[in-house]
Amino acid sequence: MTAVRVDQLVVSRGDRVLAGPVSFEVPATTTLGLRGPSGAGKSTVLRALVGLLPAPLCATGAIHVLGVDVASTGVDLPALRARAALVGQTPVVFPASILANAVFGIRHVSRLPRAELRDRAQAALTEAGLWDEVADRLDAPADQLSIGQRQRLCLARALALEPELLLLDEPTSALDGAATAAIEAALAGLRGRRSVMIVSHDPAQLARTCDDVVTIGGTTGDGQRSAAAPAAAPA
């Protein structure tokens, strides 16, 4: 069973190709890294998977996510996004408490009672490696957290949905060494339990966290724009 299957995906604005063509697969419960120079369209590809491309951009090619054909009409995208949660590059916290941020998604997609929501939040915050730091101030405003903590809060918000697939866009690009280590530790805990895709420009990080890495948008030796080529899997 594959969590994601992408075949010849091209994202373009009018005549201009912004990303691709790219093809890859994410087998269930594995972690795939997406690598490439900045501007290659890594984040764009990730957004195309859950139909979050901004208006003038359009995607062609086949995209299957969790058995759903994303390109077909009439797809229930919100339901898909609740199963394949995306965490953006900049840590976004809503103007509310830490707890409210952690349950923001699950509160909308389910009708769980309040107590159960809190349990979900605790589990997700623990999984994201943030619980110990915020357990005593869950009702504090989320914007009091540091950038690194916010990024983990965003991760927890996605994990609270118990998603089958997690899509992470440059999860550590805004962070310093210690915060990066905290995120990577959280990712290590997910490995083998969930399907994950990570976009990063840091090959060393992908080597540490991923089962397989795909490179997009680079130029090959003879100056041709390369199609996606699976890179050697790290040991």
Place this chain on the structure above:
Amino acid sequence: MPLPTAPAALRAPARVRWVPLGTFALAALAVVGVAAVVAFLVIGVRSGPLDWVELLSSSTWDPPRSRFGGAAMIFGTAAVAVVAVALAAPVGWAAAIAIVELAPVRWRRLLRAASELLAVVPSIVYGLIGIAFVRPLVAGAAGVPGGDSLVAAALVLAVMVLPTVVAVSVDALAGVPAPVREAGAACGLTRTEVIRSVVLPAARRGMGAGLLLGLARALGETIAVFLVVGRADGRFPTSPGDVLTRLVRPGQTLTTKLNGPESILAGTAGGHWAALCGLGLLLLGAVAALTVIGQRRAGVEGAGRRRRRPTRRSVGGGMGRRSWPGVGRVARDRLVRAGLSCALAANLLLVVAISVVVLTRGAAALRPGFWWSPSVGASGGGIRDQLVGTALVVGVAGVLAAPVGLGLGLVMTEYAGPGLSRWLRTLTLTLGGMPSILLGLWGYWLFSIRLGWGRSWLTGSILLAAVAIPPVVIAVASSVAALPKERREAALACGLRRDQLVRSVIVPQALPGLVTGTLLGLARAAGETAPLLFTAAVFSGAPALPSGIRDSPVSALSTHIFTLAQDSAEPGAAHTAWGAALALVVVAGALVLAAVPARRRMERNR
């Protein structure tokens, strides 16, 4: 390996159907309202024989003989508005430049707020000031008995238009990025040269918009003009040289004609009514066009606006430097700065003078008993019933305007496509620029006559809600526009449906805008007179609180002042009118002040 799947209960996102249904219903209400005003005028025009050629070209207005020529009123309107803007624009522009470019940064907000104080004063109060000061001034200077004249109206309007010019120009100037200024200064330009060659070319479009919006305001103003223009029909200049003489003589404008007794006497069909409605259409067309063009230029329109190619004049402003023989660069710089500062000082002086006048003349209101005792006879007593009536009409207007404005703002920013959104924005601006006398006539025709409500406080609330809706919509739309796109994406990435996004992310984001917009809208509505005159208010004989809807008028502050002001020869009436004016300024000012904390919070959230 099977995928871990969650229980089915988790996968049934709750749809919130009332969100789109509610917002669309509320937005539709506003759209229908504007369409109804236009339809009312068109129906009115078609209700009787109307000769458009005569209306536009003849200056004979003689209802008994069915002669309906509007040229004199069109001339009056144009003359009054053009003179007002010609006086206000240079002062307003210069003051705006002084505020943004010369004043210390920490004073900027305060200076801007001070110059906007002029906008808090309701037009009926400007009318009183016109009667007390401008008329005697014109009478003395031009030898006009009484001083009622087009130029008196223009002078009053100039002061009323000034805050619009200043506010829009300050926004345009503040929008020029600091590094651009710095780059200019780094080339060795003086402060004045930076302003002229770097800042003004970039801000010129927005400053031009200030002029257009000021002109729209001047064209649509009714009450202040009504009290000082003289309302003499048929005064059309016979030769080009005659134009100046006509300016210092009594005249008539479109709004003052519509606000006069004829609108009631003409019935609601027939040639006379058709002619009045024709004048209304002309007025609406002119004001709407200026408002929409002005707002688009000011950048409210934002998306989809055409960028003008930079012309030689707009980029090369500093190339062909005019030489002032005998004056060095530094001296010239000082001279210009002194001139700009004088304009700002004049602006502030005006604010101080008007405050002093309202405070000293309105001494009656400084006596607490004036606020809570009922009025007695023609001019005595206090203003208790008027305060209660105004509070009722304005309060209910707020209750109506806030949800409709929120709905329209949400549809405009969230649900509508770019085309519909642009169209709704134009509609909002049209409603915002609509002369309130047209709202009054529409309310009179629809509610008082057609629905048979007679004079009803509820009509007043509905009409004042229409006055308050545009500021609400604009404020809601700009709060929503300030939502970071990452936050929207983060919410969608959790699987929220659009209605959930609106309820949980967009509406909370819009709330400060809703509060600010409603308070500012109500501050404007509280000072409105024209919509209430025929529809909702009586001078005396109404109970403080009405008991029903049909034939249930109230007394209101603005109409109370209006009636007293017409009778200003009697000292008692003037005394009470000024006292009520101070009370009205206090009410409007309190609403504006209450909006400040909400606005602060909104700015902090950005």
